[in-house]
Amino acid sequence: HPINAHENNTTTCCYCGVGCGIVAHKDQLGRLQVEGDKDYPVNKGMLCSKGMNLHYTVNDYSDRLLYPEMRYSRNLPRQRVSWEMALERTAAVFRTLIDKYGPDSVAFYASGQCLTEEYYIVNKLIKGYIGSNNIDTNSRLCMSSAVVGYKMSLGEDSVPVSYEDLEVADVIFVAGANPAWCHPVLWRRVEAARQTNPDLKIIVSDPRKTQTCSIADVHLQLHPGTDITLHHAIGRALIEKGYIDADFVNDHTEGFAQYRKQVFSKTIAEAAQVCGVEEEAIRQVADYIGRARGFMTLWTMGLNQSVVGVNKNLSLINLNLITGHIGKPGSGPLSLTGQPNAMGGREVGGLSNLLPAHRDLLNVQHRREVEDFWGIRPGTISDKPGLTATEMFDALEDGRLKAIWILCTNPLISLPDVRKAEAALKKAKFVVVQEISNKPETLAYADVVLPAAAWTEKEGTMTNAERRISYLNKIMEAPGEALPDATILCRFAQKMGFTGFDFENTAAIFNEHGALTAGTRMDISALNYELLKARRSVQWPFTEAAGKQGTSRLFEDHQFYTTSHRAQIHSFPDDNHSETPSPDYPLILTTGRIRDQWHTMSKTGKVNKLKQHISESFLEIHPEDATPRQIKENDLVVIKSRRGEVRIKARLSDTIKQGVVFLPMHWGKILGKDGNRANNLTNNLVDPKSKEPDFKFSAVAVYRY
Ligand code: SF4
Numbered sequence: 285h286p287i288n289a290h291e292n293n294t295t296t297c298c299y300c301g302v303g304c305g306i307v308a309h310k311d312q313l314g315r316l317q318v319e320g321d322k323d324y325p326v327n328k329g330m331l332c333s334k335g336m337n338l339h340y341t342v343n344d345y346s347d348r349l350l351y352p353e354m355r356y357s358r359n360l361p362r363q364r365v366s367w368e369m370a371l372e373r374t375a376a377v378f379r380t381l382i383d384k385y386g387p388d389s390v391a392f393y394a395s396g397q398c399l400t401e402e403y404y405i406v407n408k409l410i411k412g413y414i415g416s417n418n419i420d421t422n423s424r425l426c427m428s429s430a431v432v433g434y435k436m437s438l439g440e441d442s443v444p445v446s447y448e449d450l451e452v453a454d455v456i457f458v459a460g461a462n463p464a465w466c467h468p469v470l471w472r473r474v475e476a477a478r479q480t481n482p483d484l485k486i487i488v489s490d491p492r493k494t495q496t497c498s499i500a501d502v503h504l505q506l507h508p509g510t511d512i513t514l515h516h517a518i519g520r521a522l523i524e525k526g527y528i529d530a531d532f533v534n535d536h537t538e539g540f541a542q543y544r545k546q547v548f549s550k551t552i553a554e555a556a557q558v559c560g561v562e563e564e565a566i567r568q569v570a571d572y573i574g575r576a577r578g579f580m581t582l583w584t585m586g587l588n589q590s591v592v593g594v595n596k597n598l599s600l601i602n603l604n605l606i607t608g609h610i611g612k613p614g615s616g617p618l619s620l621t622g623q624p625n626a627m628g629g630r631e632v633g634g635l636s637n638l639l640p641a642h643r644d645l646l647n648v649q650h651r652r653e654v655e656d657f658w659g660i661r662p663g664t665i666s667d668k669p670g671l672t673a674t675e676m677f678d679a680l681e682d683g684r685l686k687a688i689w690i691l692c693t694n695p696l697i698s699l700p701d702v703r704k705a706e707a708a709l710k711k712a713k714f715v716v717v718q719e720i721s722n723k724p725e726t727l728a729y730a731d732v733v734l735p736a737a738a739w740t741e742k743e744g745t746m747t748n749a750e751r752r753i754s755y756l757n758k759i760m761e762a763p764g765e766a767l768p769d770a771t772i773l774c775r776f777a778q779k780m781g782f783t784g785f786d787f788e789n790t791a792a793i794f795n796e797h798g799a800l801t802a803g804t805r806m807d808i809s810a811l812n813y814e815l816l817k818a819r820r821s822v823q824w825p826f827t828e829a830a831g832k833q834g835t836s837r838l839f840e841d842h843q844f845y846t847t848s849h850r851a852q853i854h855s856f857p858d859d860n861h862s863e864t865p866s867p868d869y870p871l872i873l874t875t876g877r878i879r880d881q882w883h884t885m886s887k888t889g890k891v892n893k894l895k896q897h898i899s900e901s902f903l904e905i906h907p908e909d910a911t912p913r914q915i916k917e918n919d920l921v922v923i924k925s926r927r928g929e930v931r932i933k934a935r936l937s938d939t940i941k942q943g944v945v946f947l948p949m950h951w952g953k954i955l956g957k958d959g960n961r962a963n964n965l966t967n968n969l970v971d972p973k974s975k976e977p978d979f980k981f982s983a984v985a986v987y988r989y
Contacts, residue, residue, distance in 0.1 A: 294321055294820065296746055296754040297335045298397060298739040299882050301621025302326060302470045303748025304335055305820070308740060308759050315343045316740065316760060324820065326447060326748065332468035333880050337894055341887040342740055342760070347721045349735035350764025362733060367765065367775070374732050375779035377714050381686045382414065387666075391418035391676050391685055394634065395692035396426060396623030399744030399756070401793040402769040403625070403634040405785070406691070409773060410670075411633075412658045413782040417645060417670030418685070420636045422693045423626040424673035425700075428974040429588040430619035431630060433597025437605065437852050439845030440642055440805055441630055444838040445580065445616035446750045446823065451477045452614035454576035457487045457569070459600050460511060460586015460980075464495035465879040467584075467620050475499060485572040489514060490586060491874060492904070492946060493939035502569055505941050506559040508872045508981050509860035511587060515599035516858055517555030517566050518573070519606060520547040527574025529608025536842040537605050539853035546855040558858075560941065578614020579607060584622060585876065589979040591861045593971040598854045605851050611839035618749070625746035628753070631806060631824075632797055636670030641801040645669055657800055658784060672975040674699065674968045680708035691718035691769060692736070696725035697884040697952045700977040701927050702963035718772060721886045725952060736769050737762035743790050744770070745816065751823045751835070753808065755816040805845060862981035863967055869925060869983035871909065872944050875962045876980075881950040889950075901960040902935045904946040905986060910936050913987055920989040923947070925982050928964035931989055945986060949979075 293308040305324025311317050318339045322329035352370035353362040381389045392406050398421070410419045431441045438444065450456060450473060463471040478484045478499055488497050489504040489511065497503045506514055522528055523544060533540045556563035573579050581604055587596040601617045609615035621627055633640040643650035651665045671679050677699060679685035688709075699705040709715060709729040717730040720738040727733060741762040747753045762768075767775075770793060777785035787793050791813040802809035807825045816822065823834035844851045865872060880894040888894050903921055915921055915934050923930045923945070930947065940946055947962040969978040 293757055293759050295740060295756040295759060296624070296748075297331070297338065298624050299334050300467055301623055301626060301749040302467050303624060303746065303752060303754060304331055304469050305754070306331070306335065306338070315339070326752065327469045330469045330472055333894060333897070334882055334888055335469075337891045338739070340891040340893070342738065344890050345763050347723050347890065348738075348763050348766070349719055349722050349733060350766065351735060352765065353733040355731055362730070367767070370732055370734060371776050371779045374716055375776060378687060378780065381713065385686055387414050387416035388418060389684070389686040390414065390416065390689070391671055391687070392689045392691065393673065393676055393693065393695065394419065394421040394629075396421055396423040396626035396629055398625060398629065398692050398769060399742070399746060400625060400628035400632060400797065401744045401790050402773065403629045404632040404640070404793055404797045405770050405773045405777070407632050407634045407640070408658065408784070409777050409782070411639070411665050412654070412660050413777065413780070413784070415664055415666060417636050417666055417668065418676065419634060419670060420673045420676060421629055421634055422673065422695070422698060423623065423629055424635065424975060425589070425698060425977060425979070426585070426622040427588060427619065427626045427630075428635065428976045429590065429593030429597050429971055432594045432974045433601060434619075436594070436854060437598055437601045438839070442805065442838055442845065443618060443627075443749065443751055444610055445618050446836040447473060448836065449578070449580060449614050449616060449618070450474055453578040453580045454483065454614065455485045455487065455572045455579045457489075457573070457579070457581045457603070458496055459489045459581065459583040460596075461582060461584040461620055462490065462492075462494040462496045462876070463582065463620060464498070466622070466877050468879070470620070471496065485576075487569050487572065491941040491944045501572070502565055504559070504561045504565055504569070506561055507941065508874055508944055509590070509862050510559040510858075511596045512592065512599045512858040513550065513555045513558045514561070514566070515603060516547040516550065517552050517559070518570050519543070519602060521552055521567050521570030522574055522603070522606060523547070525570060525574055527570065528606045532608030532842070533606060536844070536850055537853050538848060538850045539855060540606065542855040543602060543606070543853045546857070550858070573603065573607060576609070578612070579604065579609040580615060581617045582620055584620040586980060588619075588976055590976070590981065591969045591971055591978040592859070593976045594973040595856050598856070602853050605853050610851070611837065611842055613837075621749035624748070627749065627751065628745065628747040631747060631801070636672050639665070640797065641804040642806055643804075654800070674970060674975070674977060677705040677708040680712045683711070686712070687714035687716070688712055689716040689718065690726050694724040694726060694884040694886060697961060697963065698949070700963055700966040700968045700979060702961060703928055704968065718769060720766070723886050724884070734772055735764060735766040736772065737766045741766070742768035745794060747824070752821045753811070753816065753824060754821040755813060860981070861969070862978050863926070863969065863983050865983040869985050871984050871986055873923065873925065873947060873965055873982040873984040874944060874980045875947050875949045875966065878948045878950065881948070883950065884952060885950045898948075901932055901948050901951040903932050903986065904935050904937050904940050906940050906942045906944070907936045907938055908942050909945070909986070910934060915986070915988050921986055922989050923965060923984050923986050925965040925967070925984045927967060930960050930962065930964050932960045945984065
């Protein structure tokens with residue numbers, strides 16, 4: 285599998301949303317090697333352990349899917365078939381189901397790891413041509429609460445800051461995140477900023493004392509689910525001390541009076557007690573924020589993955605708004621994206637309730653604009669939001685959904701209450717899995733398997749967490765008959781008889797996506813592959829006024845994207861609607877990442893070096909919770925929830941809040957048994973506005989095996 289003789293073998297890391305630049309080259313044995321791109325503004329040559337070891341995942345073909353496979357009935361094994369036959373049959377089944385049960389009987393479940401062009405095609409295919417909005421991605425499990433939070437507070441899903449703002453902030457508040465492990469290169473930049481500016485204050489809120497806390501001035505070790513109470517209390521302390529920016533609040537926001545009333549409904553002492561933190565710590569945090577010239581809020585899954593995830597987001601963004609810390613250097617909210625291209629997916633409308641370029645599915649004018657652009661009959665795009673990630677599996681279970689096409693994601697590890705999802709896939713009439721690896725558990729249910737080209741084997745673009753679009757070169761050929769995901773989807777669309785998918789190349793897909801953004805707030809219509817190759821990356825919006833590298837900061841004019849052009853300060857009670865612990869399930873389980881593994885390990889699990897840090901899954905439990913249960917270090921324990929159980933070794937640690945236990949999210953089944961899959965335990969309660977699941981709060985019992 286030769287490496288292409290491209291002069292420029294630059295690409296972007298395919299793991300987290302930091303989006304580090306990589307230079308790939310061939311070693312003497314012809315194998316791919318990678319190093320951090322010193323000229324890339326995001327990482328300036330740095331890579332974390334996962335990025336540094338990416339070449340091992342690329343050079344190891346042992347698990348790659350090489351040929352399409354198909355079976356004619358559930359009782360028969362799959363067999364190798366031609367692309368022609370696999371796509372012909374898939375199209376025939378889809379046509380039959382759509383004719384018989386309607387367009388909403390089929391769905392696509394995609395991934396924040398898809399390239400923007402792939403997202404664009406799958407979204408166009410189902411919304412514009414099949415006539416259903418049943419396209420959702422695993423970004424629903426990750427960023428959808430932040431999307432709604434931004435829309436409700438700022439008027440659009442628009443991250444207002446750049447990473448460079450972190451280097452000029454005076455105070456950084458990291459809420460429910462462990463960037464030292466999960467966004468390591470970005471955190472190295474914060475650590476470097478602290479060295480340059482020892483007065484930089486870092487605040488972390490997290491039930492676990494993580495690596496990120498090692499440089500924190502204040503660690504608010506709160507009870508899970510109490511983030512809103514904490515943020516409200518900080519808001520109250522800021523108001524009491526006169527730290528709000530009254531001019532900004534009066535001139536550029538709405539909702540402050542109601543907010544003031546809401547946050548004053550609890551004293552700071554009461555809030556501290558609810559959260560399980562010191563009252564003095566809350567006041568100290570407010571003092572730091574109140575005196576800052578630049579104040580940034582950072583967050584990720586601790587806020588997003590919650591049944592009240594949107595309110596958690598809004599309550600944090602409120603702290604930026606009441607202090608006027610937005611639209612100026614070193615200030616603003618920055619949601620850390622879990623996946624490399626979750627933002628690119630949102631740009632093309634790749635969720636069941638969105639349309640391209642941040643258009644709204646429920647807005648009839650927006651639907652007409654997209655229909656006109658695609659040249660399809662008015663009314664083709666349905667006004668009914670499609671099924672979200674968890675809803676798709678519910679609908680498979682109860683028979684509303686007949687067929688699902690899963691691409692670039694492994695839902696049988698990553699979905700909440702995963703055994704329910706497994707039962708749903710068993711009931712599906714037709715399952716297509718488009719994958720690079722033969723490992724994902726979904727393959728056991730696949731009627732058709734389509735081998736996809738992996739990272740470095742195709743070109744395309746991604747957008748990182750600071751709105752930075754980068755171009756990824758194709759560096760090597762895909763093995764066997766694997767094809768780029770966009771090619772597979774276009775060929776399928778053509779088999780379905782749809783016009784509008786005969787793109788000459790990937791650049792043409794990007795250009796069509798760009799043209800649809802013209803005149804919107806994320807306008808990149810002037811951008812193309814040539815420019816991207818020359819400039820390596822740009823931040824949207826990329827307009828003439830923005831300059832050569834695009835726009836690094838939004839809202840400098842304080843004109844927000846809401847109808848009134850004012851940012852919205854939302855008010856709501858601080859209730860948490862998670863499941864209730866009980867004497868039978870007294871502990872709270874929270875799940876998350878470890879430093880050297882990525883998602884469901886289909887790539888990082890192949891790299892021995894990445895197992896050196898943590899080689900197997902574990903339950904983290906506080907000694908005060910372990911001792912009464914006679915649990916000692918390394919004992920095998922059973923964790924039970926109302927959904928299922930996990931058996932695993934215990935790790936005792938006083939860095940986790942008493943009453944809380946932690947399981948890594950990465951591991952799947954062991955020897956075909958339920959093993960240590962964290963999502964056996966989680967529930968599929970979702971936030972009503974974002975439909976993001978409540979991964980961080982499951983009531984569990986733990987006892988010695
Ligand atoms: Fe890749 Fe994220 Fe690590 Fe950068 S920080 S090398 S993008 S995993």
